[in-house]
Amino acid sequence: MTRTHKFGITVLGQTFFLITYAVPFIWIVLTSLKKSTDVFDSSKSVVFTPTLEAYQRVADIHLLQALGQSALIASLSTALVLLVAVPAAYALARSSAWWSVAMLAVLIVFQMIPQTSTVIPLFKVLGNLNLLDSLAGVVIADASLMTPFAIILLRPFFRSVPEAVEEASSLDGAGSFRSFWSVVLPIARNGIATTGTVVFIIVWGEFLYSVNFFMTPGKYPLSAMLAQQVSSYGVNWSGLMALAVVTAIPIAILYAVSYRLLKEGLTVGAVK
Amino acid sequence: MKKNRFAFAIPALVLLSLFAVFPAAQLVRMSLSEVSLQTLNGNWVFVGLENFRNGISDGSIPWGLRLTLIYTLIVTVLGVVGGFIAAYLLRGKGRYASIVLAIMVFIWALPPVVNGSVWKFLLAEDGLLNLISRSTIGQTIPFLFSHDFALYSVAVVNAWVIIPFNALVFRAAILGIDDQIFEAAILDGASKIQEIRFIVIPSVKPASLVLTILTIVNAFRSYDFIYVMTQGGPGTATQTLPYASYSQAFVQYNFGAGSATAVVAVLLVVVLAIIYARNVFKEERS
Amino acid sequence: MAFSSKKLTAIGAAAVLALGVSACSSSTDENKIVVWHYYSLDNQVEMLNGFEKTFEAANEGVNVENVYIPQDQLNSKLIGAVGTSTGPDVVIFDGYSATSLAASGALAPLDDYVSEFADAGQISEGAWAKLEDKTYSVQSYVNTLGLYYNKSILDEVGAKVPTNQAELEEALALVSAAGYEGLSFAGQPDLQGAFQANPWLTSAGFSYESPNVDSLTKALTLARNWVEKGYVSAEVAAWDQNTPFSKFMLGKTAFAENGNWQLATLASDAEFEYGIVPMPFGQGTKIYLGGEAEGIASTSKNKDLAWKYLEETFLSKEGQLQALDLVGSIPTRADAASEDAVAKDPYLNQFSTAIADQGTPFPDSVIPPKNTETVYAEAGTMWSLALSGQAEPAKAAAEFVTKLDTLLK
Numbered sequence A: 001m002t003r004t005h006k007f008g009i010t011v012l013g014q015t016f017f018l019i020t021y022a023v024p025f026i027w028i029v030l031t032s033l034k035k036s037t038d039v040f041d042s043s044k045s046v047v048f049t050p051t052l053e054a055y056q057r058v059a060d061i062h063l064l065q066a067l068g069q070s071a072l073i074a075s076l077s078t079a080l081v082l083l084v085a086v087p088a089a090y091a092l093a094r095s096s097a098w099w100s101v102a103m104l105a106v107l108i109v110f111q112m113i114p115q116t117s118t119v120i121p122l123f124k125v126l127g128n129l130n131l132l133d134s135l136a137g138v139v140i141a142d143a144s145l146m147t148p149f150a151i152i153l154l155r156p157f158f159r160s161v162p163e164a165v166e167e168a169s170s171l172d173g174a175g176s177f178r179s180f181w182s183v184v185l186p187i188a189r190n191g192i193a194t195t196g197t198v199v200f201i202i203v204w205g206e207f208l209y210s211v212n213f214f215m216t217p218g219k220y221p222l223s224a225m226l227a228q229q230v231s232s233y234g235v236n237w238s239g240l241m242a243l244a245v246v247t248a249i250p251i252a253i254l255y256a257v258s259y260r261l262l263k264e265g266l267t268v269g270a271v272k
Numbered sequence B: 001m002k003k004n005r006f007a008f009a010i011p012a013l014v015l016l017s018l019f020a021v022f023p024a025a026q027l028v029r030m031s032l033s034e035v036s037l038q039t040l041n042g043n044w045v046f047v048g049l050e051n052f053r054n055g056i057s058d059g060s061i062p063w064g065l066r067l068t069l070i071y072t073l074i075v076t077v078l079g080v081v082g083g084f085i086a087a088y089l090l091r092g093k094g095r096y097a098s099i100v101l102a103i104m105v106f107i108w109a110l111p112p113v114v115n116g117s118v119w120k121f122l123l124a125e126d127g128l129l130n131l132i133s134r135s136t137i138g139q140t141i142p143f144l145f146s147h148d149f150a151l152y153s154v155a156v157v158n159a160w161v162i163i164p165f166n167a168l169v170f171r172a173a174i175l176g177i178d179d180q181i182f183e184a185a186i187l188d189g190a191s192k193i194q195e196i197r198f199i200v201i202p203s204v205k206p207a208s209l210v211l212t213i214l215t216i217v218n219a220f221r222s223y224d225f226i227y228v229m230t231q232g233g234p235g236t237a238t239q240t241l242p243y244a245s246y247s248q249a250f251v252q253y254n255f256g257a258g259s260a261t262a263v264v265a266v267l268l269v270v271v272l273a274i275i276y277a278r279n280v281f282k283e284e285r286s
Numbered sequence C: 001m002a003f004s005s006k007k008l009t010a011i012g013a014a015a016v017l018a019l020g021v022s023a024c025s026s027s028t029d030e031n032k033i034v035v036w037h038y039y040s041l042d043n044q045v046e047m048l049n050g051f052e053k054t055f056e057a058a059n060e061g062v063n064v065e066n067v068y069i070p071q072d073q074l075n076s077k078l079i080g081a082v083g084t085s086t087g088p089d090v091v092i093f094d095g096y097s098a099t100s101l102a103a104s105g106a107l108a109p110l111d112d113y114v115s116e117f118a119d120a121g122q123i124s125e126g127a128w129a130k131l132e133d134k135t136y137s138v139q140s141y142v143n144t145l146g147l148y149y150n151k152s153i154l155d156e157v158g159a160k161v162p163t164n165q166a167e168l169e170e171a172l173a174l175v176s177a178a179g180y181e182g183l184s185f186a187g188q189p190d191l192q193g194a195f196q197a198n199p200w201l202t203s204a205g206f207s208y209e210s211p212n213v214d215s216l217t218k219a220l221t222l223a224r225n226w227v228e229k230g231y232v233s234a235e236v237a238a239w240d241q242n243t244p245f246s247k248f249m250l251g252k253t254a255f256a257e258n259g260n261w262q263l264a265t266l267a268s269d270a271e272f273e274y275g276i277v278p279m280p281f282g283q284g285t286k287i288y289l290g291g292e293a294e295g296i297a298s299t300s301k302n303k304d305l306a307w308k309y310l311e312e313t314f315l316s317k318e319g320q321l322q323a324l325d326l327v328g329s330i331p332t333r334a335d336a337a338s339e340d341a342v343a344k345d346p347y348l349n350q351f352s353t354a355i356a357d358q359g360t361p362f363p364d365s366v367i368p369p370k371n372t373e374t375v376y377a378e379a380g381t382m383w384s385l386a387l388s389g390q391a392e393p394a395k396a397a398a399e400f401v402t403k404l405d406t407l408l409k
Helices: A001-031 A053-058 A059-096 A098-112 A115-128 A135-159 A163-173 A177-203 A210-215 A222-227 A235-267 B006-031 B049-058 B059-087 B095-109 B110-124 B128-137 B150-175 B179-189 B193-205 B203-223 B224-229 B240-248 B255-285 C005-022 C042-060 C071-083 C095-103 C111-116 C118-122 C153-159 C165-177 C189-204 C212-227 C234-238 C242-248 C260-269 C302-310 C315-327 C346-358 C371-390 C393-407
Strands: C032-037 C065-069 C089-092 C128-131 C134-138 C144-148 C183-184 C253-259 C274-275 C292-296
Touching: A001 A235, A001 B095, A001 B110, A053 A235, A059 A098, A059 A135, A059 A177, A059 A222, A059 A235, A059 B006, A098 A135, A098 B006, A098 B203, A098 B255, A115 A135, A115 A210, A115 B006, A115 B255, A115 C071, A135 A177, A135 A210, A135 B203, A135 B240, A163 A177, A163 C212, A177 A235, A177 B006, A177 B095, A177 B150, A210 A222, A210 C071, A222 A235, A222 B059, A222 B110, A222 C134, A235 B095, A235 B110, B006 B059, B006 B255, B006 C065, B049 B059, B049 B255, B059 B150, B059 B203, B059 B240, B059 B255, B059 C128, B095 B150, B110 B150, B110 B224, B150 B193, B150 B203, B193 B203, B203 B240, B203 B255, B224 B240, B240 B255, B240 C071, C032 C042, C032 C071, C032 C302, C042 C065, C042 C302, C042 C315, C071 C089, C071 C095, C089 C095, C089 C302, C095 C128, C095 C134, C095 C292, C095 C371, C111 C118, C111 C134, C134 C346, C144 C153, C144 C189, C144 C260, C144 C346, C153 C165, C153 C253, C153 C292, C165 C183, C165 C253, C183 C242, C189 C371, C212 C371, C212 C393, C234 C371, C253 C260, C260 C315, C260 C346, C274 C346, C371 C393
Parallel strands: C032 C065, C032 C089, C183 C253
Antiparallel strands: C089 C292, C128 C134, C134 C292, C144 C253, C144 C274
16 A cells, blocks of 8 residues: 555656646747747647748758757867866875865866856957867867866766775786776766766857857857847747757757666766 | 875866966956956956945845845755755656656756746746636736745746756666665665665765755856846846846946956855865765 | 777867867958847848848958857957957947947047048938047947837727827726736836836936936836836836737737837737827937947958948948838938838838937937946836835935946046
């Protein structure tokens, strides 16, 4: 009897979350299929004549270009972030020296600094390095933005790699880096993949740096196209929602593909 | 013998020193100077703590601080607890749970302008929630246009967007608990509540620490939702520190004031960061 | 193993490629002009693209590149770009930032070009933005406010089209009693709120030359009163200019204070009879002449070509009529404004009348350039505070005037 009772509560709870998240989700999809005049009409909330107008409007060469840019920026940034954050998180996980504590605290502070405060100084820095209007500039900026977050998130994963395994490896004569590469990384790979996925998703939606550091419209990613749907002269609701759906599809695919990793993935990480 | 792993942190230190330390230093410098559109490219006049003094005397910093603390409290409590509950409910590998989780993550991945706009509609006077409210309790709730409700409404939406991420991390932590422990507990006759209290919650403690600090930081710097949903209004009801900082810098072009406001928020988090870092290491040493 | 060296090499190669390909970006090409703008609406973008085609067709070998930048990022990006010499040639920005941008050195003085411009006299005096006797930008069209009304509703309840505030209030009472929404406008605490508040404030006697708490209080009390009476939705304190207009389009709102850029939407989508009158608030009512301004960036290497572009597009009679046709913007050239398209159009000529009788430059010339944005942000906040009831009108007014003491020095 307790079984079914518990089952009922669980399903109730799951359904609560389903409703809270599915209703807006459905709203987004429905709105993307509406004529702009129908958007504000509450009598046309659910029953209306659907149209692919909004999608047709946004589906042009610019969309593909922007999609490509988003993909490039997100993957390169994620790669760079992982490149620097993975070893750093390992260092912080294995050391309890004063500099570790300090670095962790400093990373949290960096994580705190609003993007709106960093965009102008970074503009100058990138300008001096001749990296404005370049993919490299935006990638570096996004990577610097996400690295503190990645390190903070990765650290617990490395904590849970048993020290014994590393010690065994060094007893076998392997150096620090060798142990790290061949022994520690494979064990932590789920955590790394998870962090990478999360970073990718966040950078995919990043907009402030892209819009400020690119000077040529052809280089704008999807997030900038989204911004163009909103202005003080009016908001193109159906266009905005259509673009939102388009923007989120690659993410949904990525999530589905990495679901298995995420499912079991974070396992090793935050447990101990 | 503990090997020094400092070398592993060097790439990160290099990247951050070049591209994170300099902007942070500029932020502090700007907060101590008078900087407008006219002087942005030229010399910044050093004015000491004047921006901070002005922010305090015109009320924007104390008011913003108060709103930010309330906002952060709501986002953190709802976000972390909500994330945990969602994770627990969706820990199963069944189809239903997977679908719900997938939709939640999809929502989390959407940009704030989309999520904020959707809720702006749903919470409007003739939006879905008020339609329901009017037909059930006969009241229209001024979610976003009353100064009594606006802050809470935006905070709840912010929490709602964060919950999926927290749920993912919590869920994995829960899945990592050894099944044998649960079996033993059932044999001992433990109730579900006891299971949760004595097994699940302690096991996700490291995850909750990380998520709590990340959620607090996120809430403390969150201005996107306010920007999309209320523009700091109605009146000044949602002028939290991050929003005020953005508004001062990018709307009023008073970069000095905007930086000072941001610095105040950062200083508060510094305190938190130090507490967190020390606690984490203390925990782990034991 | 997750990190095969193959994967890393591939990523590395892509990075190098991307770096190399995008390293050369600046345009010192003397046949190219880069135009920065924040146009989002389809018709605005169409207008700009039309200008690009026209100019390229008339000037062989010339290339025009339009770059979209979100409105709230444009000014700071422009300043940053000027600082790093990566800026545009032509910049189309929010007119009210003209003096502010000029004072920051981002715009090039246009006096030499203007003195050679044959049609300079066609453009109204107030459309040129001047700082310290130098001209820095020009508005080729204005966007301003009027009072739209839903004739079907007015006829139904027996209200007449108001010509003064008392009549407006009467109409609102009738309309409200019949279950319709009364009047909608923007009340959010920012520039849009301040823009729409102006007719209310000025008609009550407020001016930036001599800010007066009593007149402000009078204006705020009236507005708040109408909210309390139900003539204006309580949501107004959170509205921008466009949401209330979308609701007006549904046909259940009697009046909407809104701009000429909405005319196109009304013409194509309205399912009711409508009309427009200048804001009927009486003597002293002022409406800001908003809209975008065009200027040339101080770091532009192609200033002559940039000016030629402006002359042949935004500042030409055909160009201004294009803007009128596509976006409903009112031309600042006398010859364009006197065309039948404006003069004989019953709606547009209401706006022309409004501009003639009530128009006032934006920003107010009394405000020091560096405080322009702050003053209007504070004005918008005061407006929203009073409308939402968060502050008593007298208190909100007093606080604002105190702030003005420092801001207007």
